[in-house]
């Protein structure tokens with residue numbers, strides 16, 4: 001009956017509800033619709049009300065799908081009309097419908113009311129659909145923004161925050177979400193990429209590996225990063241895939257990913273593009289539009305700020321860490337003295353320098369002075385007083401502190417004075433550095449420099465000594481070589497002199513005997529000239545014999561020398577004097593001999609030595625009769641023998657020369673001689689390991705001295 005009534009009124013009802021914006025349907029007990037207005041058709045994704053009524057052969061439930069908030073299909077039992085028809089109370093619900101034909105989604109507030117017959121039985125359900133899509137979307141956007149804001153401000157760990165934020169957008173906004181950041185000057189770094197399906201993520205990873213150029217969402221990310229302009233492609237077509245693909249495999253991958261639409265927006269802060277936020281749809285078949293672009297832009301603005309903040313924070317943290325490291329490394333600590341309040345504040349590093357636990361510094365000016373070294377306190381306080389009284393801008397002082405464990409450390413305080421508006425000192429702020437180590441290092445450095453200088457000096461001295469030793473060694477070697485050469489040439493010479501004199505003796509003896517014979521036989525028988533010539537010849541021959549004898553004696557010192565043995569010197573002198581007996585008598589010489597010791601010597605040579613010296617003392621006598629004294633002195637093993645006379649003496653410039661062979665100071669007419677006597681003396685003394693020299697006062701006398709080695713007197 002009711003149905004008849006309704007059919008009767010249908011034209012009027014249709015006309016009436018065609019004007020209404022909300023969707024209205026009337027549903028029978030078989031759940032089929034017997035009425036729908038155009039708004040209902042639009043909201044439920046049908047082309048016309050007729051289609052909804054099933055008249056066009058499309059079953060009602062194939063027009064649309066009921067989805068939950070996350071997009072999952074729900075059972076149609078949740079529809080209020082069905083509940084009303086089942087006798088339940090109709091509830092109002094907000095439901096999400098996806099139109100099967102277009103994939104478009106619609107949010108509706110849906111309510112249902114029962115139509116009962118006379119017996120009160122429900123025969124129809126009247127459904128009213130109100131389009132709340134805009135409202136729901138706005139709400140979604142607001143809550144998304146709120147959640148994102150909360151997330152972004154919750155942590156300063158950039159990467160994890162960005163990943164969480166990207167996760168927020170999937171699947172609410174799209175199927176994909178990615179965040180890329182420009183790292184310094186280098187290429188973008190993908191911080192986060194989110195998709196609900198791990199297989200899809202793997203696919204995306206594979207594509208970015210194989211085709212890095214196209215990895216960044218068909219090249220748009222790099223572009224947005226560069227231009228800072230947002231990008232939206234609402235409908236990605238297969239032609240676009242074909243145009244992008246580098247080869248067949250690439251095309252296949254692109255098609256597998258099957259992106260439908262994409263939004264890439266820049267992440268900006270302080271006019272700089274820091275990265276991009278990408279949202280894309282694929283399998284959900286949703287198409288992103290300007291609305292979503294606005295939302296993503298709004299989100300990106302927040303993300304950009306968060307990135308900037310996180311970077312600034314990280315930078316600040318790094319700077320602070322650097323600062324702390326520098327302070328710690330420099331053993332520095334900050335302090336402040338609030339002058340009017342009398343409060344002193346110390347940073348934890350300063351407490352560490354003072355060896356007290358963190359936070360235990362008392363904070364009064366008294367506390368500040370408490371560990372100052374008593375010897376330095378007066379000076380520090382005077383300096384501070386001066387700075388405050390004179391309004392000195394800078395305070396600088398070094399002093400000692402005594403740590404709780406008794407350790408003494410040096411600190412250096414640098415401070416700056418701040419004045420208040422009235423020009424009164426308000427704060428003294430600065431840093432305090434532990435310079436103990438620095439001072440020790442400086443002292444070490446100074447010590448090192450000193451040591452190095454000393455070492456360098458020692459090294460120079462050592463080098464100098466080495467050089468000296470080296471040159472000494474060279475000189476010695478040269479000397480040794482010279483001596484060797486000299487000895488060799490001396491030996492040669494001696495040999496030559498010996499041979500020559502020895503061999504000359506024979507013919508000379510003959511010449512001498514014959515001229516002497518001539519002289520004896522023919523003297524006075526020839527003329528006067530002949531006598532004179534013969535005399536010259538005899539004279540020359542005699543002198544030559546004397547010379548040769550002397551030369552022979554000289555050369556014999558080296559060649560005929562005997563081994564040195566203990567010799568009583570007195571004996572040698574006696575024998576020498578016995579050889580000179582005649583001369584001594586003739587000259588009337590007065591001889592004084594002191595006791596003489598035993599010496600090491602070659603007796604024959606010692607006799608000759610003494611004979612030559614005493615002989616010279618007689619020969620070179622002056623006007624007075626000669627007085628000769630022979631004496632010795634002893635020092636350790638050395639016996640010095642002196643033969644002293646009162647003769648003519650020798651000028652000092654000749655002290656050396658007279659000991660050389662053939663050197664004489666007088667003509668033979670004045671004092672006869674060959675000039676060999678003293679050379680023989682010298683040679684004998686030297687062979688005995690001693691030396692000979694003369695001291696004299698011309699006109700008063702000479703003393704010849706020579707040294708010998710003492711010997712133990714031998715038993716007779």
Ligand code: ADP
Pocket residue numbers: 616617618620645647648649650658663664665666671672673674675676677678679702
């Ligand atoms: P000679 O006696 O054959 O001249 P010597 O070699 O013995 O040669 O002496 C060299 C020179 O030294 C002598 O010519 C003499 O001038 C000087 N002389 C040596 N002994 C004395 C002396 N006792 N007093 C002064 N002059 C001396």
